[in-house]
């Protein structure tokens with residue numbers, strides 16, 4: 001096979017390998033947990049903290065109610081024990097019990113409020129958890145599909161590399177080095193196809209003499225971009 005044909009084959013393999021690498025990197029990025037999922041997880045954590053907070057609060061407020069009820073019971077027992085003989089002392093104690101009862105109402109309201117807040121925070125948490133689980137499941141299945149795609153890309157690239165080795169072996173070292181240097185210099189494209197009379201690399205219209213040389217199978221560079229021209 002003519003050198004230019006081998007180089008053109010090598011170029012196509014390298015372009016395919018470049019595409020594999022790009023796709024692999026792109027997939028890898030797409031496999032990371034999406035921002036929305038991370039945000040949702042943070043919201044779930046915050047909601048969990050709220051539930052914990054209100055659960056503690058409800059317990060404390062219910063305990064305050066129970067303590068107040070115990071105090072009232074104690075004072076009422078004393079009031080109705082018949083041990084207090086002084087009417088003024090009796091009235092004072094009666095008033096004290098009434099004030100304790102008024103405060104009990106406040107404490108009960110606060111306990112009820114904590115219970116409602118707890119229920120509300122539990123509902124919020126459940127809603128967020130549901131949304132999180134649904135989004136997570138979607139992401140996991142997407143990631144699984146991408147993992148399969150990655151495996152296919154790796155296998156494809158491996159086959160290309162083997163093919164590349166076979167082609168490269170048939171090329172003289174000087175041509176191979178020239179190709180590699182051009183590829184590095186010209187954005188990955190060292191060999192450009194001839195499109196009619198123009199260079200497939202830069203689009204320049206080529207002189208007839210150059211076109212003829214290319215068709216004759218000679219190693220010719222595009223006078224504008226410097227790429228080797230492939231007649232096919």
Ligand SMILES: [Zn+2]
Pocket residue numbers: 192199200201202203204222223224225226227
């Ligand atoms: Zn060109």
